[in-house]
Amino acid sequence: MNGGRATVLVAGAGIGGLTAALALAGKGFKIIVAERAPRLEEAGAGLQLSPNASSVLISLGLLSSLETSAIAPDAVSVMSGPRGSELVRLPLDKSSPTAPYWVIHRADLQATLAAQANAHPLIELRLGCELENFATTTGGVVVNLRQGTTPQRETVAALIGADGLWSAVRRQLDPVIQPRFTGLIAWRGTIENRLPLGQAESPRVQLWMGSNAHLVTYPMAHGQQTNVVAISSGQWHDQGWSVPATAAEAGAAFTASRWSEPARAIIASVTQWRKWALFTLPASVTWADGRVALLGDAAHAMLPFAAQGAGMAIEDAAILAECLGDTNDDVATALKRYTDLRRERVARVQNLARQNGRIYHLAGPAAAARDFAMRLLGGRRLLSRQNWIYDWRA
Numbered sequence: 001m002n003g004g005r006a007t008v009l010v011a012g013a014g015i016g017g018l019t020a021a022l023a024l025a026g027k028g029f030k031i032i033v034a035e036r037a038p039r040l041e042e043a044g045a046g047l048q049l050s051p052n053a054s055s056v057l058i059s060l061g062l063l064s065s066l067e068t069s070a071i072a073p074d075a076v077s078v079m080s081g082p083r084g085s086e087l088v089r090l091p092l093d094k095s096s097p098t099a100p101y102w103v104i105h106r107a108d109l110q111a112t113l114a115a116q117a118n119a120h121p122l123i124e125l126r127l128g129c130e131l132e133n134f135a136t137t138t139g140g141v142v143v144n145l146r147q148g149t150t151p152q153r154e155t156v157a158a159l160i161g162a163d164g165l166w167s168a169v170r171r172q173l174d175p176v177i178q179p180r181f182t183g184l185i186a187w188r189g190t191i192e193n194r195l196p197l198g199q200a201e202s203p204r205v206q207l208w209m210g211s212n213a214h215l216v217t218y219p220m221a222h223g224q225q226t227n228v229v230a231i232s233s234g235q236w237h238d239q240g241w242s243v244p245a246t247a248a249e250a251g252a253a254f255t256a257s258r259w260s261e262p263a264r265a266i267i268a269s270v271t272q273w274r275k276w277a278l279f280t281l282p283a284s285v286t287w288a289d290g291r292v293a294l295l296g297d298a299a300h301a302m303l304p305f306a307a308q309g310a311g312m313a314i315e316d317a318a319i320l321a322e323c324l325g326d327t328n329d330d331v332a333t334a335l336k337r338y339t340d341l342r343r344e345r346v347a348r349v350q351n352l353a354r355q356n357g358r359i360y361h362l363a364g365p366a367a368a369a370r371d372f373a374m375r376l377l378g379g380r381r382l383l384s385r386q387n388w389i390y391d392w393r394a
Ligand SMILES: Cc1cc2nc3c(=O)[nH]c(=O)nc-3n(C[C@H](O)[C@H](O)[C@H](O)COP(=O)(O)OP(=O)(O)OC[C@H]3O[C@@H](n4cnc5c(N)ncnc54)[C@H](O)[C@@H]3O)c2cc1C
Pocket: 011, 012, 013, 014, 015, 016, 017, 034, 035, 036, 037, 043, 044, 045, 046, 047, 106, 129, 130, 131, 132, 162, 163, 164, 165, 166, 167, 168, 188, 241, 295, 296, 297, 298, 304, 309, 310, 311, 313
């Protein structure tokens, strides 16, 4: 389908929705982005953007603006939680300056994308505007929105549901599907300035593995903050990304009998915790039907243990724009092609994330065998196992 000023409505101004808006506007489409939140808040914490994702953002002209807020760590240190020492270091190669490995505060990335969208003549960003439902007709999609108390109706050529885990678009497209609680909770916090112990001189991602729990840290905000995410099992599973939590709940799985002093010092240095119950979607979600398609978490919410939640949404956006921008296809064919191009790769990443979680949380002899195998393989070979993810280009 040719952009030719046809209008596409994107529901959700998260990372996926805003990237899709920019990519589609680049193909000549007029875009309405309807975002439920009245303002783009500082909710959330850090995200990792591997080269497969950073390359898409750079192709959208965001290199110079993202370089001011993103940090390029020089390595991922895999740490033994019980022993407190580094098991293996995966060097993040900087030999490809056009596609760096970045860590960034989600709010900074979203603000950068939103600024670029606001400056684009083909994009209209409506905040405080919730998608309520839609109906497809022969010539388009009628989308019912509500901005405050005012109902709005738009008839558009295509509707893209980038409205996250609890997607209203998916609810209508595939009503049977429900997000599943995984029994895992992410506890998130930040430490001002530097880590008290175990922090490397250069910026680095640290992954601490321990029995039935793990911990990830990396620098953010020009190195002024360290992002801390602790994952452990639990029953609590309300919705929301930033529910306040106590230090006692967050630290409960990180006991002195199982976790070394340096790891526990990281936990103890966080002054304010937030919690986020981890839900996933099954691979059977209907991604597209006619002129309506899903993107990002709305289609494939996954565990964050491959650090690819944002990355897959960004890749989706690039491929969606390629397919819709193809002048040979009508909208439904283009959206079907988008689905066909994305499903298999995303399912593979979802599986990897699940598998990583099991490996990170091993205990006893299985953990010892894992540590031995990781040391034997070494950082470069471990990293090369991610090539199929990181080397992807739109
Ligand atoms: C507030 C928030 C904080 C997060 N923090 C982190 C974090 O710290 N670390 C991490 O790894 N991941 C975090 N995530 C998840 C991460 O952003 C996503 O996994 C990934 O970026 C894929 O994004 P997405 O665009 O598909 O969905 P999301 O980022 O979830 O964005 C969906 C957007 O759609 C909007 N929306 C929902 N329903 C409607 C509707 N009916 N009409 C209009 N708009 C609607 C939401 O308000 C949201 O802005 C967070 C998500 C959110 C929403």
